[in-house]
Amino acid sequence: MNKIEHIGIAVKDLDAAEALYSKLLNTQPYKREVVESEGVTTSFFATGPNKIELLHATNADSPIAKFIDKRGEGIHHIAFAVDDIEAEIKRLQDEGFTLIHQTPKAGADGKRIAFLHPKSSGGVLVELCADA
Numbered sequence: 001m002n003k004i005e006h007i008g009i010a011v012k013d014l015d016a017a018e019a020l021y022s023k024l025l026n027t028q029p030y031k032r033e034v035v036e037s038e039g040v041t042t043s044f045f046a047t048g049p050n051k052i053e054l055l056h057a058t059n060a061d062s063p064i065a066k067f068i069d070k071r072g073e074g075i076h077h078i079a080f081a082v083d084d085i086e087a088e089i090k091r092l093q094d095e096g097f098t099l100i101h102q103t104p105k106a107g108a109d110g111k112r113i114a115f116l117h118p119k120s121s122g123g124v125l126v127e128l129c130a131d132a
């Protein structure tokens with residue numbers, strides 16, 4: 001795995017969160033993108049070599065809506081950049097991790113992604129992220 005590519009943060013009100021993080025990070029979001037397959041609207045901030053991804057539910061069944069119901073707003077996942085996502089999925093499976101996605105899928109910001117199940121990674125939702 002390479003650097004932390006981004007940290008995903010679940011938010012209830014995207015406009016309010018964009019205003020808050022714009023002040024905190026002293027920069028404006030560079031992109032808003034809906035990922036319908038995940039039930040989220042994302043908003044991205046560039047922070048040095050990393051990014052912050054705000055995640056807002058597009059519907060009540062969205063994983064983000066369920067996450068906020070259970071745990072409230074806050075850090076949702078950590079994404080690591082990888083060069084070869086298929087090889088990394090295989091390596092992690094061989095190490096005994098449970099993958100939510102056994103094959104990469106299209107994620108936000110032009111990436112191919114796969115999530116690990118947090119039950120196998122110490123309660124932290126981990127995303128692998130490769131350039132498409």
Ligand code: CO
Pocket residue numbers: 006008053077079127
């Ligand atoms: Co992400």
